[in-house]
Amino acid sequence: MFLIPNAVVRFFHRMASPPHFYAFTDKVMPWLIIIFVLLTGFGLYGGLYLAPSDYQQGDSYRIIYIHVPSAWMSLFIYMVMAISGAIGLVWRIKLAEIVAISSAPIGASFTFIALFTGSLWGKPMWGTWWVWDARLTSELILLFLYLGVIGLYGAIDDKRVASKAVAILALVGVVNIPIIHYSVEWWNTLHQGPTVTKMDKPSIHVSMLIPLLLMALSFKFYYLIALIQRIRIELLQRERNAQWVKAKILELRL
Amino acid sequence: MSLDEFISMGGYGFYVWTSYGVTFCVLLANIIIPIAQRKQFFAKALNKQKKSL
Numbered sequence: 001m002f003l004i005p006n007a008v009v010r011f012f013h014r015m016a017s018p019p020h021f022y023a024f025t026d027k028v029m030p031w032l033i034i035i036f037v038l039l040t041g042f043g044l045y046g047g048l049y050l051a052p053s054d055y056q057q058g059d060s061y062r063i064i065y066i067h068v069p070s071a072w073m074s075l076f077i078y079m080v081m082a083i084s085g086a087i088g089l090v091w092r093i094k095l096a097e098i099v100a101i102s103s104a105p106i107g108a109s110f111t112f113i114a115l116f117t118g119s120l121w122g123k124p125m126w127g128t129w130w131v132w133d134a135r136l137t138s139e140l141i142l143l144f145l146y147l148g149v150i151g152l153y154g155a156i157d158d159k160r161v162a163s164k165a166v167a168i169l170a171l172v173g174v175v176n177i178p179i180i181h182y183s184v185e186w187w188n189t190l191h192q193g194p195t196v197t198k199m200d201k202p203s204i205h206v207s208m209l210i211p212l213l214l215m216a217l218s219f220k221f222y223y224l225i226a227l228i229q230r231i232r233i234e235l236l237q238r239e240r241n242a243q244w245v246k247a248k249i250l251e252l253r254l
Numbered sequence: 255m256s257l258d259e260f261i262s263m264g265g266y267g268f269y270v271w272t273s274y275g276v277t278f279c280v281l282l283a284n285i286i287i288p289i290a291q292r293k294q295f296f297a298k299a300l301n302k303q304k305k306s307l
Contacts, residue, residue, distance in 0.1 A: 048260075053264060058265070058266060059263040059265075059266050059270065060264075060270065062263065062266075062270050063270055067273070070277070109281070109283075109284050113276070113277050113280055116273070116276055117273040117276070120272055121269065121273070222281060225285065229284075229292075230288045232288065233288045233292045237295065240295075240299070245299075249296065249299045249303065252300060253300060253303070
């Protein structure tokens with residue numbers, strides 16, 4: 001603990017308290033939106049307009065600017081969900097439980113987008129909308145894991161018990177994450193290998209790489225924005241009898 | 255590049271723009287739904303308060 005500055009510890013302590021979190025996110029939200037809009041604007045301009053066509057795939061490859069960032073997000077959000085679920089499970093921190101369950105619909109959305117745009121990319125390039133190969137199948141399982149988390153949470157009335165159950169399910173599902181990542185190396189697959197995360201040198205030109213990284217960053221900020229919105233409604237519903245929520249309602253009346 | 259060329263995406267316009275369109279709609283829904291739920295939450299709470307007075 002002595003390695004972490006006191007101010008940082010205090011910050012996390014305060015953030016774990018619902019009213020502080022609510023007030024803090026109110027303040028940072030406009031900045032998050034500004035950064036998100038800028039990143040998306042430059043990313044799309046670079047990807048759809050400035051970047052040249054691919055010498056093999058023509059302009060169809062431009063789907064990459066949403067397909068790959070979405071696929072990355074689908075894995076990233078799953079890890080956030082599992083880790084915050086575990087934190088909630090061990091330390092019973094309410095905000096960690098809420099981060100976990102609030103991430104699920106956003107993660108499911110990105111997984112759906114990755115599958116859907118992949119299908120639209122596969123049709124002109126591979127000649128098929130879908131194949132049951134390792135990458136596609138494991139990503140589909142990821143979607144079912146997300147939907148399972150959402151369904152399980154909705155099925156249990158006591159939200160603290162529901163959070164426990166969901167955290168365990170999410171943790172079990174973590175085994176799928178390395179399977180998705182390495183599927184293109186472990187099995188023969190139609191899906192192309194990694195172009196960006198190769199350790200030596202990414203096999204993508206810099207004029208294509210920069211917009212891709214901008215979009216990846218833009219989706220991270222989108223996740224923050226969407227997550228905060230979800231957390232807020234979840235907090236209000238769970239804490240509807242708490243003093244700070246009553247004060248908020250009273251504020252609205254005046 | 256002309257606007258027509260841009261929209262046709264070298265013949266892949268349907269695939270590219272459907273991808274971007276669906277992505278936009280899904281991401282937008284993820285913002286609108288929780289905000290609508292929050293509005294509904296406050297509307298309900300205000301109603302309840304009024305009735306109890």
